[in-house]
Amino acid sequence: MFNVIKESCPYQNWTSVAKKRCPNPGNFHCLKDEFGRIVWLCSEPIWVEKDRCPVFNVVARTMDTTSCLQTRCPPYDYRSNDIDVEYACRFLMEKESSTTPFTTKDTETSKNSTGIIVTSTVLTLVTIIMVVLAGIMFYKRRRQPSKNNGKQEEESLDLMQETTRETARIEEKPACLFDQAKMFLIQKKMVVITGVPGSGKTFLAKSLVNELQKNGYKMKKVLICNLDQLQQGHSGNEEQLQQGHSGNEDQLQRGPGDKVNIYIIDDIFHELQNHDEIKETLTAFNEFLSHAEETYFIITIPSCTWTNNGEVFDPMFYKVEVNLDKRDKNEKLAILQSLQTKYDLSNDQLAYLDGLKNEILLSSFTYIGFPALVLWMFKQTNVEQLEKSLCDPLNTIRDEISSIKNGTIEDKGKFLVLSYMCLNDGKIDVRNVDENLFNFLKNKCAIRWMRNPENPRTDQEEPLDGSGGTLGGIKGTHHPDQEGSPRIRT
Known part of the structure; x- marks a missing residue:
């Protein structure tokens, strides 16, 4: 059920190790047991309260939690196998004996006692020496006053306070995922948002752009949703790429001359891609990044795609990843x-x-x-x-x-249109319908075209141009998301 290891937990290649060791990689854990040994196991995650760390109870053979006795303890609730919590709950190998199996109780007790005595003696000597040196320095400073003493002490105090604030700022990691994403975007110029379908990846991406706008940026955002658009971008055809999206976008700038773009690369990696398609998309993406200068990137990747290709994504993005599946x-x-x-x-x-x-x-x-x-x-x-x-x-x-599919003719029409859109990047252009795909879906769903109500006996199919005709029983309405590309709203 659990396995003792003699090394640190595999935080750098967590995903690949989890896939090798557990049938469900999401159940992989690496943590300490009540004896201080580092173990790995496959178990359903549990919720761990803030200021506590997960632990495996060997006797009860179950997951448990224990108080965090160090600094930088987790300030929020989290799941027991989250690897992006504060470092106090990360389990790293400090010395070989910490994971060596016990021999006898007397031997172990003797070793521990000896270690405690030696450590205490050394600490006592160091403390005495430091106190003596501090006293000597203080005495000399009192005997040789300087005109600048007050100023130097004040400057030293300011420097210490500033260093403390800077250290806290660097070490502090926002508990809120939105704040984490914003921090990565501003500091690293990139954030990768992962999550299952419906976790809010695209919503968060757009919210980040809105947040930058509130902070004084003027945005010229470019949304990239498929491989063709990505390849157009890195081949130098950026004008054509930007024409593929709404044209009311201003340039991103903050201050004179500080002009940069922000790209939202939304789900170019998706669940239905095979290994070769992932590789092709990744090659195009790397080429795109190599040509980008002073550019901000917001990238969304589905959780299963990230997990199944962790050996590729982890080294590239683990420092800027925000996982929406780990909301507290x-x-x-x-x-x-x-x-x-x-x-x-x-x-x-x-x-x-x-x-x-x-x-x-x-x-x-x-x-x-x-x-x-x-x-x-x-x-x-x-x-x-x-x-x-x-x-x-x-x-x-x-x-x-199923109720829509087996409902009225209008419901069936909705089902047909939705099916088509699912296989066509979520869009349907009534001026450029893939009739082979549409007819295949129509026959598959056993749906017939609605006949013209003004001439119910005619066998003529309704037009696909959106001019008052019907498409699978749904009247077309123009939706000018893109110039010259009206779409059907259901």
Whole structure:
């Protein structure tokens, strides 16, 4: 169940080690047991309260927590196998004996006693020497006063305080994921946002741009959503790349002459890519980065893609990664309260939610993010559906999709359009529909075109140009997200 190791926990290559040792890499743990040995095991994560560290109880064969007795203890709740917590809860090899299996109790006790005596003696001698030296220096300073003593002491005090503040600033890591992302973006000019679908990766990316705008930046953002756009960018065809997006973007600048762009590279890595496609995208991405100068980057990557390719992503991005799957209770509670105000929930639903608040905050799914889960729950019409969506959100979503697929002709049309959009970067251009794909989906779903209501006997199919016709039973409306590319809204 657990394995004692004689080395530090593998923080630098955590993902690759987790994949080798555990069927579910998300259950990999490396921590100490109650005897101080470093062990690894595969176990469901538990929540650890702030100012505490995880520990494995060998006797009970279960995960537990213990008080953090060092400095820089975690100031927030976290999961037991989170590796980005404060260093006090990281387990590094300090000396070989710390992980060597016990021999006999008497021998170990003797070693510990000897070590304590030697350490105490050395510390006592060092302390005495330092006190004596400090007394001598103080005596000499009193005997030889200087005109600048007051000024020097004041400057020394200021320098010490400034050094302390600077050290605290460097070591401090914001508990809020938004603040972490903002810090990485400003200091490193890059932040990589990871998370499962619905965790809010794109929302956070856009929020960061808005935050920079509030701080005095004028933004010229470029959104890149696929490999073609990425390759256009690094081949020097930036004008064409920017024309592929909204044209009302100002240049990012703060102060005269300080002109830079900010790129949001959103899900160019996705769940359906195979190894060769990941490699091709990564090559294009590295080429793109090599041509970028004084540029800020916000990159989103799905959790499963990050996990399955950890040996590639970890060395490149682990210093600037923000994992939205690791929100603490306080952040989740803020999301829950914020979204709750946007929906008109019944008293029964509100009472039910209040009773299950702790369970909701502890929920964690590998296929849906917390914000999407909460939104889905709030859209349910009764307590029964709300409870089902919390226990098994994926099945609840499947049932909803099935009801659309098997509903009225208009519902079936919605299902057809949504299916097409899922396979086409979430878009549908009524002037440039891939008819082969659309007809394949139509036949697959056994959906027929709606006939013209003014001539119900005609067999002529409705037009695809969006000019008042119908597409799978849904009337097309122009949505000018991109010049010359009206899209259908469902």
